[in-house]
Amino acid sequence: MDSIKKLKSITDKIDCPEEKYYKLAKKKLDNLTKPIGSLGRLEELAVQIVGITANSRPSLDKKYIFTMAADHGVVDEGISAYPREVTLQMVYNFLNGGAGINVLSRHAGAKVIVVDMGVAAELKENPLLLSKKIGYGTKNMAKGPAMTRQEAAQSIIAGINIVEQYVKKGADIIGTGDMGIGNTTSSSAIVSVAAGVDVCMVTGYGTGLDDKGLKNKIEVIRKAIKINEPDPDDGLDMLSKIGGFEIGGIAGLIIGAAFMKIPVVIDGFISGAGALIAQKICPISKEYMIASHQSVEKGHKIMLKVLGLKPLFNLDMRLGEGTGAALGISLAEASIKILNEMATFAEAGVSEKSS
């Protein structure tokens, strides 16, 4: 089947969580030995997850972070502080367990799966590596569309298929992550178009540009938007013209989570760009999203505002890879343990509020 039609046939089947489960979770939390609502956002998280999973006693034992990797043709314009080959080098670092995402995922008890969405090199086979390669890096968006509309749909379907595959393996919750030299450039372009704000409002230093580099990056993004004229109301159009294969894959993970009714924890700026695409294509997917952190990267605040998501924490992080999602998954699991493991007033023989 044509990828665009296939994607539509999936999103047409996605529905909102049922209100009754939210109420059920709230009632359960209000009987636990604590002042009502005193665990704040942990309680909100638990309510959301009960709603998503339609299960009053969900388990978040099996946790996966998918780090979606791809290269970007726009790197030719000198928009990154790091050379292109770092994408590939970091993929091997992930597979060897030495990157930030490996450390934080181990800490959270989550498995890292690296997905080749479009790295500009052949990768050696590895049990921790999934190949969903759409191409050897995108084309240079400063000169034309980054990819075709079919490729954009394929990248999203790849993400959806991953979630289907891992839910069959027992995945209870997933987190999104990214690796791709040049991908803050693409993400800034997407949020600029989606939010309708000028590029300079949403473009930051990425992995570490200097001021001159930042000026060039802004000009390159403006050029890419001018040449391509992406339609802010058409997620596939934005993704194909100014996106990236890993950003499409992330959008797919999110739509896939909504399709399979599991929570998805969104990492920072790049994952947020994927979330913008997902939400444009399938607005209901928002109900399944958990925003982990507020990134330092300029533009993330506006991005979260457009998404309508409030991040769980702000630790001044800007590494990507899924590092924020790993910490967010740990909080999600904590919230569910609260729901499942705390004693009620009656069970513990604790007096309730007197007034």
Add this chain to the structure above:
Amino acid sequence: MDSIKKLKSITDKIDCPEEKYYKLAKKKLDNLTKPIGSLGRLEELAVQIVGITANSRPSLDKKYIFTMAADHGVVDEGISAYPREVTLQMVYNFLNGGAGINVLSRHAGAKVIVVDMGVAAELKENPLLLSKKIGYGTKNMAKGPAMTRQEAAQSIIAGINIVEQYVKKGADIIGTGDMGIGNTTSSSAIVSVAAGVDVCMVTGYGTGLDDKGLKNKIEVIRKAIKINEPDPDDGLDMLSKIGGFEIGGIAGLIIGAAFMKIPVVIDGFISGAGALIAQKICPISKEYMIASHQSVEKGHKIMLKVLGLKPLFNLDMRLGEGTGAALGISLAEASIKILNEMATFAEAGVSEKSS
């Protein structure tokens, strides 16, 4: 020896962490495979912990939360939404593993030790319970001092002794927690005096007062301050006149952590009152403190400002017990795993920044 002199002999021996360890940690972090500083506050935490422990490769394997429990005479004034006996009931809930702090400590891999600092009842012996009882609840501070100056010093020394005892058992990091019906009243009084702001600026609903109850609580605190005239420059004076046995115990845990050179993660509003007392008595202790979260409780923002601490996260929590500290300990451990487990650029064969 007289408790006040004994306390002074301990605080006189406390020294700042050595600057060279901070530099060492920073250098190590900057060689890891990530843009410099991109893990934000996790990196700052790792630097602080290396400094505190004087160890370039610290381990935070053994983690303890001490939940300090005591009763408050001021409950006679009707300042709490819950009856006094809830302190005792919640102690048994802690010992049975059913409270919020039990769940979140298990999640963080920390052990909960409950300390009877002054519950107004005899407690049954339990391997998870330490008895450091200073008295059967404080006296009503609205009518005179909550405790004597000697008792205040004793409560702090009790906390210090606990840290000494548990560091001998291998404790790498500790978190503070509290249980005591009426203790937001005492904590609001302390921050009002320490910050020099009116009571109404720092007094909130506690476990769930209504507006009438809040008005009464504010009046009771004003009365307690007026009658006792606590000296804002004298930590023992504040603690004895308007404090609580568990607040003294918490101050002791913090001073003890500084004495034994281990990091101490501070919970929310009540623990913050203990931190104010600790800092007043031993200003250097601040270097050993990690503020976990920004609580919903009114007055906590001003408290953190006076302490000069920036909390790690804000999840709209207000439960106490050490629940924020448990999540904070998990972040501290994550930061040390980053330091110890991430690959360097050289090890991973990743190219460094080009510009």
